[in-house]
Amino acid sequence: MIKKKEVTLESRINDHCSAGEYENALALGADDPFYLSRIIIKAFEDANIGRDMIDRLLGMYIEMMENHSAWASENRFRYCLIWFDHFSYYLWQKRMMEWLRRFYRIIILLGLEKDESTRREVRHLIYRFTELARWNDNPKEFGLLPGILNGLRRDYRGNDYVIPRLTRTFSSEEELLLWKLGRVSAISDFDSDAQEEGLVSLDMVSVIFDRIRRINGDMNRARDIVEAIIKSQLNEWTIVAGRARNQKGAMQALRVSMVMAKKLEEYRSRFRE
Numbered sequence: 001m002i003k004k005k006e007v008t009l010e011s012r013i014n015d016h017c018s019a020g021e022y023e024n025a026l027a028l029g030a031d032d033p034f035y036l037s038r039i040i041i042k043a044f045e046d047a048n049i050g051r052d053m054i055d056r057l058l059g060m061y062i063e064m065m066e067n068h069s070a071w072a073s074e075n076r077f078r079y080c081l082i083w084f085d086h087f088s089y090y091l092w093q094k095r096m097m098e099w100l101r102r103f104y105r106i107i108i109l110l111g112l113e114k115d116e117s118t119r120r121e122v123r124h125l126i127y128r129f130t131e132l133a134r135w136n137d138n139p140k141e142f143g144l145l146p147g148i149l150n151g152l153r154r155d156y157r158g159n160d161y162v163i164p165r166l167t168r169t170f171s172s173e174e175e176l177l178l179w180k181l182g183r184v185s186a187i188s189d190f191d192s193d194a195q196e197e198g199l200v201s202l203d204m205v206s207v208i209f210d211r212i213r214r215i216n217g218d219m220n221r222a223r224d225i226v227e228a229i230i231k232s233q234l235n236e237w238t239i240v241a242g243r244a245r246n247q248k249g250a251m252q253a254l255r256v257s258m259v260m261a262k263k264l265e266e267y268r269s270r271f272r273e
Helices: 009-018 022-029 033-045 051-066 076-093 097-111 116-132 146-156 162-167 173-181 202-214 219-243 247-271
Strands: 188-191 196-200
Touching: 009 022, 009 033, 022 033, 033 051, 033 076, 051 076, 051 097, 076 097, 076 116, 097 116, 116 146, 116 162, 146 162, 173 202, 173 219, 196 202, 196 219, 196 247, 202 219, 202 247, 219 247
Parallel strands: none
Antiparallel strands: 188 196
8 A cells, every 4th residue: 555645834835836836835834934944945946936036035034033023932033043044055155145134134133132042053154154255245244243243252262263254354365265274263173083173174175275276376375374284283282192191191192193194194195286
């Protein structure tokens, strides 16, 4: 016996969108951030949908975020942020900057006043800005004003990239990319071999290098910046291994230093011409 496919509200909305019946989809899901975000994503992916409908859907989502009286629970705004994150990629991809400015100003204004779980979502979206904004996008126009950023500094302790990225200006994309390479937090990740956070990721470096090449930037300077950071991390962990107060700490530091030595060798092999 063939099991009948379960018909859910989400599947009904998806079916309406696939058929171009967006009014019917909105009749089912316009009041919920999850379902409205699904409709927005479907519209972005639909080649037959014009800009007027996209603008209308985005306007509805903004109204939902701003409508305090409609929040069914304390976490309603947080859910709006979570599902905004799911379709914000399309706004960045299509450079719909006026909409992004409007969303970010609301997110910063309302999100930082709420509980810690909501603030985490705001911090994630701020980081998304640092990764997707172009060198000449002005953070102040997105609500990222100096006073607000000062209040966020404690949230980014130990991070040498996010707040500095939002508080300085750049004269070109090349200047931004070279500056970014010099920020350890911008090119580091958890290293599974070393079992340690904050180590240079060659994959992350490679992405930035590719962009510098495409704009005919100074690759020699770029390579020198990253090699200096890898050497610095290698030296730091070698020193830690020698000063460790117990065998466990010494073994871990030694393992990290060995990984960094191998990484330096791999870096030179991959990126030095």
